[in-house]
Amino acid sequence: MNETARVLVTGGSGFIGRRLVEALRVSGRYEVLAPTRVEVDLEAPGVENEIVRLRPDGLFHLAAYFGGVHFVRANSGSVARRSAIVNRAVMFAANRLPGLRVVVAGSACMYPSSLVVPGVEPEALVGAMHESVSLFGETKRELARWALRHGHTVPIFSTVYGPGDCIQDPLRCHFLGGLLGRIEAARLAGAGAVDVWGTGRSVRDIVYVDDAVSALVHLFEEPHCGAFNVASDDMPRSIADYAQAVCAAVGYEGDLRFDPALPDGQHYKALDTRKIRATGWRPATPLDAGLRATVAWMRGKAS
Numbered sequence: 001m002n003e004t005a006r007v008l009v010t011g012g013s014g015f016i017g018r019r020l021v022e023a024l025r026v027s028g029r030y031e032v033l034a035p036t037r038v039e040v041d042l043e044a045p046g047v048e049n050e051i052v053r054l055r056p057d058g059l060f061h062l063a064a065y066f067g068g069v070h071f072v073r074a075n076s077g078s079v080a081r082r083s084a085i086v087n088r089a090v091m092f093a094a095n096r097l098p099g100l101r102v103v104v105a106g107s108a109c110m111y112p113s114s115l116v117v118p119g120v121e122p123e124a125l126v127g128a129m130h131e132s133v134s135l136f137g138e139t140k141r142e143l144a145r146w147a148l149r150h151g152h153t154v155p156i157f158s159t160v161y162g163p164g165d166c167i168q169d170p171l172r173c174h175f176l177g178g179l180l181g182r183i184e185a186a187r188l189a190g191a192g193a194v195d196v197w198g199t200g201r202s203v204r205d206i207v208y209v210d211d212a213v214s215a216l217v218h219l220f221e222e223p224h225c226g227a228f229n230v231a232s233d234d235m236p237r238s239i240a241d242y243a244q245a246v247c248a249a250v251g252y253e254g255d256l257r258f259d260p261a262l263p264d265g266q267h268y269k270a271l272d273t274r275k276i277r278a279t280g281w282r283p284a285t286p287l288d289a290g291l292r293a294t295v296a297w298m299r300g301k302a303s
Contacts, residue, residue, distance in 0.1 A: 004029075004030070004031060005029070005030055005031070005057040005058055006030070006031045006033060006054070006055065006056045006057050006058070007024060007030045007031070007032050007033065007056060007057065007058040007059070007060065008033045008034075008035075008051070008054055008056035008058070008059045008060070009021050009024070009032065009033070009034045009059075009060045009062065010042060010059070010060070010061045010062055010063035010086075010090060011061075011062035011063035011064065012032075012034025012035070012036075012062070013034070013036055013037075014062060014063070014064075015160070015164050015165055015166070015209065016062055016105070016160060016209060016212055016213065016216075017034065017060075017062045017063075018164060019164065019209050019210060019212075019213045020060060020062070020213045020216055020217070021034045023213050023214075023217060024217070027217075030058075033054055033056060042063055042085075042086040042089050042090065043082060043085050043086060043089075047089045047093075048089050048090075048092040048093035048096070049093075051089070051090070051093035051094075052093050052096050052097060055097070056097070056100065057099075057100070057101065058100065058101040058102070058103075058220060059090070059094060059100055059101070059102045059103070060103050060104075060105075060216060060220070061087075061090045061102070061103070061104040061105065061143075062105045063086055063090075064083055064086070064105070065078070065079055065082040065083050065086065066079060066083070066136060067079075067166075067169075067172035067173070068172060068173050068174050068175070068178065069132045069133070069175075069263060069265045070263075071172050072132060072133055072135075072136055073132055073263070076135045076136070077135070079135060079136050080135035080136055080138070080139055083136060083139040083140075084139045084142070087139055087142065087143045090104075091143070091146050094150075094152075095150075101152075101220065101223060102147060102150070102152035102153065103152065103153045103154075103155065103216060103219055103220050104143050104144065104147045104152065104153070104154055105154075105155060105157060105216075106124065106140055106143075106144050106154045106155060106156035106157065106227065107136075107137070107140050107156065107157060108156060108157065108158050108159070108205065108269050108271060109129065109130070109133040109136060109137040109140065109266075109269075110124040110125070110129065110137050110140050110141050110144065110156065111123060111124050111127075111129070111266075111269060111271075112126065112127025112128055112129060113127075113128060113129060113130040113131075113266050113267070114127060114128070115266075115268050115269065115270070116268055117270075117272075118205075118229075118236065118270040118271055118272040118273075119229070119269075119270070119271055119272060120229075120272045120275075121156065121226070121227040121228065121229060121272075121275060122227075124141070124144065124156055124227060125141055125144065125145060130265060130266035132263060132265050132266070133265075133266075144156075144227065148226065148227060151225050152225065153219050153220070153223065153224060153225055153226065153227075153228070154226070154227040154228070155212075155215055155216060155219055155227075155228050155229075155230045155276075156227055156228065156229050156230065156271065157207060157212055157230050157231075158204070158205035158206055158207050158229075158230065158231040158232070158269075158270070158271050159174050159175065159176060159204055159205065159206045159207070160174075160206070160207055160208075160209050160212045161174070161176040161177060161180075161206055161207075161208065161209065161290065161294060162208045162209030162210065162290060162293065162294050162297075163209065163293060163294055163296075163297035163298075164209065164297070165177040165180075165209070165294065167180050167181035167184075167298060168181050175197075175204065175239060175242070175265075176206060176242060176246075178197070179196070179239075179242060179243050179246045180246055180249075180250070180291075180294060180295070180298060181298075182194055182195070182196075183243070183246050183247055183250055183252050184250045184252075184295070184298060184299075186252060186254060187250050187251060187252040187254075191254055192254045192255060193254050193255040193256070193257045194252070194254060194255075194256060194257065195257050195258075195259055196239070196240075196243050196256050196257065196258050196259065197259055197262040197263070198239060198258065198259065198260065198262050198263060198264035198265070199258055199260045199264055200238060200239045200240030200243065200256070200258045201238055201239070201240065201264065201267075202238065202239050202264040202265055202266065202267055202268070202269075203236050203237065203238050203239075203267070203268045203269065203270060204236060204237065204238075204239065204242070204269055204270065205231040205232065205234075205236050205269065205270040205271050206231065206232055206234070206242075206287070206290075207230055207231050207232045207283060208232065208283065208284075208285035208289075208290040208293075210284070210285060211230075211232065211283040211284055211285050212230060214281070214283075214284070215228070215230045215276065215281055215283075218279070218280070218281045219276075219279075219281075222279065224276075224279050226275075228275055228276040228279075229271035229272055229273045229275065229276060230271070230273065230276060231270070231271045231273050231283070232283045232285065232286070232287065232290075233282070233283050233286065234286060234287045236268075236270035239264075240256070240258070243256050244256070245287060245288070245291060246291065248288075249288070249291035249292060249294075249295050250295055
């Protein structure tokens with residue numbers, strides 16, 4: 001990849017995409033193309049022709065139609081259909097661009113619901129996924145299989161959080177963004193308790209958004225082909241433990257009320273990161289530092 005390579009980022013105005021576009025531009029090594037949906041609609045018929053006309057040397061495919069577990073449950077059909085349309089447009093275009101360097105974002109939801117220990121990369125492509133995300137997860141698996149078959153790269157992300165995350169829409173946000181928004185709202189209201197969805201016993205991995213971006217750039221620039229789990233250095237924790245950590249970060253001293261009537265999602269979803277660590281990548285942001293930065297952004301946004 002030459003120093004002035006043209007790099008296309010789909011989803012460049014999204015949570016991870018914005019930070020990736022900024023990092024690539026700041027590096028000074030790339031001409032970064034990050035068209036908005038108005039400029040290049042990945043769901044439009046024939047959009048692969050527009051992608052080909054851009055003639056990128058590299059491609060980061062981050063665009064997705066997704067949300068938290070409640071959003072996916074309520075919109076499973078449209079989530080699967082729209083995600084498949086977007087992914088296939090990118091696949092068809094990439095197949096027409098010989099030598100294109102491609103990184104496509106995978107998701108921990110690809111892993112089977114039977115996990116009880118941190119998953120290793122081959123497991124992401126086999127086994128029944130949790131029913132709450134299975135349709136979306138299948139579109140991610142289709143994309144990953146295509147990428148691996150063509151010698152491309154698939155970082156498989158645990159839950160990404162940090163500044164720019166969705167914290168206000170209870171349907172679209174993921175669990176950590178949802179906890180931050182609700183617990184901060186309870187603090188501001190002086191509430192004596194805050195509701196937490198589910199039993200709190202489900203276990204999750206996370207990764208700070210800037211660490212997710214550093215993994216994307218690292219895997220692109222080396223380059224490393226194949227699938228790579230991406231998660232933080234912190235041990236996997238229960239949702240209850242994350243809720244307590246958020247309380248400490250925002251200074252909330254009230255009670256946590258877990259609601260078992262609301263879904264937990266997959267019981268265990270944690271990733272084994274030995275493969276990407278062997279390439280020299282390491283996450284830089286522990287949970288307490290990541291939460292402090294996210295709370296500062298959240299409060300700055302509200303002021």
